[in-house]
Amino acid sequence: MPHSTPERRGRVARAAAVTAMATALVVSAVSGGTAYGDVRVAPTWHKYVLGPSSSTVTPVAVKTRGAVKHPNALVHGGYPATLTTSAGQTPASILLDFGKDVAGTPYLDIAKLTGSPSLSLVTSESLQAIRTPANTTATAAASAGASSVPVSTTANLEVGNTLTIGSGATAQVRTIDAFDKASATVTFRPSLTADVPAGTKVTSSPGAPTADDSGGLSGFGGTATLAPTSTGKLTGPFRGGFRYVLITLTTPGSISLSGAGADFQAFRATPDDYQGSFESSSDELNRMWYSGAYTVQLDMAHDGLNGLAGNRILDGAKRDRSIWTGDLLVEGPVAIGTLGTAGADYLKSSLDLVLAAQRADGALPGTPDFTPRKTPLFYSDNYSGFGVRAVIDYYRYTGDADYAATKLPALERELQYNAQFMDSNGLVVSNDRDYWQTTQTGEVTAYNLDYYALLQDMAWLETKIGSSSKAADYRAQAETIKTGVNDHLWSPALGAYMQSSTNPNILVEDANALALQYGIVPANEVESVKTALRSLWTSHGATIGTGLKDPYGHTIEPFGNGLETAARFTIGDTAGALDLMGRTWGQMVDPANPLYTGAFWEFLTSDGTVTRAQDSLAHGWAAAPTVQLTEQVLGVTPVEPGYAVWSVKPHPGDLKWSRGTVPTPHGAISVDWTSNPSHFALDVDGPVDTTGMVSVPATANSTVVVDGTTVWAHGRSLGSGAQLSDGYVSVNVGAGSHHIVADRK
Template sequence: MMKRFNSERGNSFRVPRRSRVVIAAALLATMSSVVVQAEAAAPQDPAWYSYVLGPATPQVSPVDVEARGTVSHPNSLVKGKGKETTLTTVAGGAPASVLLDFGKDIAGAPYFDVTALEGNPTLSLATSEARQYIRTRAATTVSTAAATGATQVTVASAANLEVGNAITFGTGANAQTRTITAFNTTARTVSFTPALTAGLTAQTATSSSPGAPSSDESRSLAGVGGIDTLQPTATGRISGSYHGGFRFVLLTLTSPGSISLSSVGVDFQGVRATPADYKGWFLSSDDELNKMWYSGAYTLQLNLKPAGLNGLPDQRIYDGAKRDRSIWTGDLLVQGPTAMSTLGDEGAGYVKSSLDVLLATQRADGAIPGSPDFSKGRNPAGSPLFYSNNYSGYGARAVIDYYRYTADRDYIVKALPALRAELAYNDRSLTANNLVASNDRDFWQASQTGEVTKYSIDYYILLKEMAWLERQVGSAANADADDAKAEAIKQAVNARLWNPQLGAYGQSSTHPDVMVEDANALALQYGFVPADRQTSVLNALKTLWTPYGAIMGPGLLDPTGHTIEPFGNGMETAGRFAVGDAGGAFDLMRRTWGPMVDEDNPLYTGGFWEFKNSNGGVNRATASLAHGWAASPTVQLTEQVLGVTPVDAGYATWNIKPHTGDLKWAQGSVPTKYGNVAVQWQANTKTEWFTLHAETPADTSGTISVPVGDRATVTVNGRTVCKAGTCSAYQGTVADGYAQLTVPGGTYDITVSRG
């Protein structure tokens, strides 16, 4: 398993957000080039600590409060001192409530310290990731006609009304909006001011501004969440139930009476990672990209379920903080590498435990479920959902990823028969044309028909992954067969699914003229696109871009209505990095994930969102705003920008190849089985000057690739090894704008200068 990254970090040290990149640049500029031992810790840079989003303490306090109705001294709940906060509700009046904002998503049980109460108060406790879903609009109709001048009408239902809120009768130009002064849920009457200026007929549509408590959680899916009803009978601490992911807590006194509170908070229940818990880290000259790395890491932490929580004995990686709170294979493709590259052994433990649940539910025909524990309802264990053939293949790839990052040989040897069975199951969809045909769903929940480009590429990826694994722990003959089948698929995709009019690959044989993001992105990432077609595909993909990210493709709408998938956008950024378009990758990252790390965005949670609409928002309350499959920037900034990737299992061999784009510098550390791989680099594209410092573990080896121009001189630890395209040491080669050097584990200071 991975060695932990032990460092002397002062956890109380915090750098103001506006200063941290400046400090990091100063530290980087003054770092010594003295040779150190290969196992030495990475250079310590406290500037990255302030990006860490995990709460510093197990008890989390709100950062803001908003009161409605009769509430005295609400700000005491934020300040933690001052006069007690008292909520008072009278019959027929506006229910007293406080809306608590914790600034970002957290998880756990909200609590309230009660110091006094009158009557028999009933409290409603609702949580939400987004403020816009914490209160519910009333939606009803007028049940009895009302005359001009009326100040009271009878409605079909008085639910969700609140005194002081707006109520609208009718629609369009004839709508009349008034202010609610009183309502009676038994008589179903609502009083308002001013009087009606035109009469209302029965069945007139009626709605109100948001008022009554609501929750954006899905109890039916996750077995947690929903609205808690609390009925305190004495002073002391009262706690709500566990809630998996929320930024806001709405406490409403729904019955007549009063209640006084001295403090409120949340007992954080989950993985609360502080800087000391990070085994990998990242920092660069771009503040927005830095925020993305740590938001992805925090999203993953919000998705982790510790053993014992919610009645389950094992650790699991769920897809989202609040929904579905299930293991999903597609999500694991992003979550697994994120967990292991940020939390090291702890993250690997969650991956392994989740894979155990997945493999235990494999069908006799080899199919792995898309989710082994979906639709839990009141049963936390849930039941397997065989979502799609494609997701079955994702499950096998997630197992292989675990081995690639950890080198847990015993585990993968035991799992190999299951993976071979899954491969055989997926092979049933291969046509005589060496393409995959399946009337099957994928990550955006809609079916695709014919011989599908993305499904074919996905099967190619699985075959290549299995070939790598077979050579590591299995059969060389199997590996050769898998490689041959994969190569046949690649040739078939290029021969049959390329569309010259699109300048890209079509969706499928039945929809050849439909431009899609995911298939073309994967084609770039996995080497399907010949060099003379790469620019065409990159340009075609840009036709799908909006200010908020790339849409899936014309006509490819998720049934729930969203159009921008961070999961798919992550495929495109990976594809752009793969063909050297770091500038395009950064541009798309900033469009897609930039708004998610903007603390002024109303939907900010500190986590990454499941999806977006074409206008950059979300379209339903159950939209997950801390969803693991969206965390690809964390992995890609580590592997493509810092440049560190595993080649053989556990990083026994590794590759360091930074894609610099418009960045001036980057640095960080990656945990491995053998020790940490630490990298820092600086670049000046105008002068073609580049320096890289790498510390790699003993007993490993790898390649270091640095960007070079045609006339560049490359020195390693003070020795010139490449000049004007010719290298004399480290088996050096120069191609595609990089000088590649093969080196044993150790410490390297590499400089590139114009010759």
């Protein structure tokens, strides 16, 4: 379906938008806008878009080892870059740096070759994982004067690398001349000056080329061997997510390259493909919004890619490259809020694959075709419920009632499945592992709160397209859980909720964040929970809990940090939400960070590092800032399905301004606000056939004016249904353009 992205003139929202996000949607436009093809000056947000402008991407920088001539020609053009490897010398290699993650098939344009060269190709999201040092031991003693030593393995040895035999003050540092895999012997120069006992540690630097993805869960990765026989384009194998490509000429000879790059095969979104946008007075927040969008685009695989049917939103560009229901809770709103129609299509297609794998007992898989086995993985009961909530999210944002009604029986079966895990306290006990990848036993607070949210979401869905009696039943079950959580899982000693009934003294982030977000916490305990959560913060984000880490050593989960920022927005702690957002995601959008990929990371440790090569540096579940900056900072959320009724309630914090657009089935909602301590002004343009409620920061003594008419003054409403609550005056508006001003006395 054709579409264009809205262009906004000046600071006032006057957008032309074309969007369709469900099967019955049609093209619509808001008057006064101009399509991008008709303008000469690009909107300022265009500079943040990370998608490549062409399906052919080329490196922005190169590095070399060994004999390489004219390597920068691969960046700037000119003479071909020539790699030459001589026997006994360091193999010539060239490292292509794309400056950010890309996805697709690396290629080489071969201008000339000598002999029958063999090339190795490896990819990595990080420079730290593109080479792995050898780490072995001497299997027999070697005497002084020897120039070789037998080792337990020759893995990751490379000619020309530095070899360290021994450690500390007695270490002997040499250069590798050769190694023999069959005899497991390494030869070096100069010869030994001291005896080397058997069992001596032997290491190398910088190591041999390695990929950060071995092809395990993703089905792609590892070292590819290329054997060119003629000039022309040589295409390597598909790789899901990488910033770096390392090409090594492993055999004697030479090869000249007139070009090198990658054919991009993720979802390539240019500014014209964006149906949503965001900007604010914070450059860092702006970069976060577009990094989250790009993360999900890297995770989007089109129908037929690598033989898989259907458009899919995968969890990671590199790994696992599977549809995961928990990840879709973040990825779905990001895809729709940034790409509109296309994002909705990818989410719907992914949900179809999840629902098609539903078990007879109602359980939904965590992932419908877990790679590389391509079979459903029923990962956890919590992830089963996440699948239901992802379907409801699709309906909430698109208004696709036909789809939701068709899937409703499957969703109801899933809730029947979950109901079996309730105990005598009215709480869930499922011995699940969830996103920590660690089994948690007993009455787990987070699992109960996720089930509470599932029941409330299903109640909402039933009121729209199902049974009012079922909606009432779901709400009653949710209230039972709320009571049970407060009666049995609150810890006075922690001043917060415990991890579980079997770990009552452990403070965790996710459970307490969810409790705040869903209104579970009694009003007199909100500050206590907020303070307890603050105790888990580090300069690189909040940890998952006191003394806790996942099985791989990670202590900070961006997915969980997204739960906490959402919670802080919910309770009005905008400063805390933006502070934590900066700690967790600010480092990820910093181009100076060695781990920068332009995308968001799956896990990290308390010092801000990512220590495992296989950890994903483009993982959709980490993209919460993109959703929250749209819905909490810009302030736009759907009230009725498909934004038939919408809300605009900004949380400005210390920001001076924000502006953006949100795609809906009816057209774009455009918002533009400015803020200072005494004045808040907001322009909103709502699409036809919709209504909205606009809430502006104000006090009882404020004066609020809508389109030139005073609607609130002297502590009372004067029109437009103006109401004061929790530091906001809210007014009802219809479609079209409106200007709201609050004098913040």
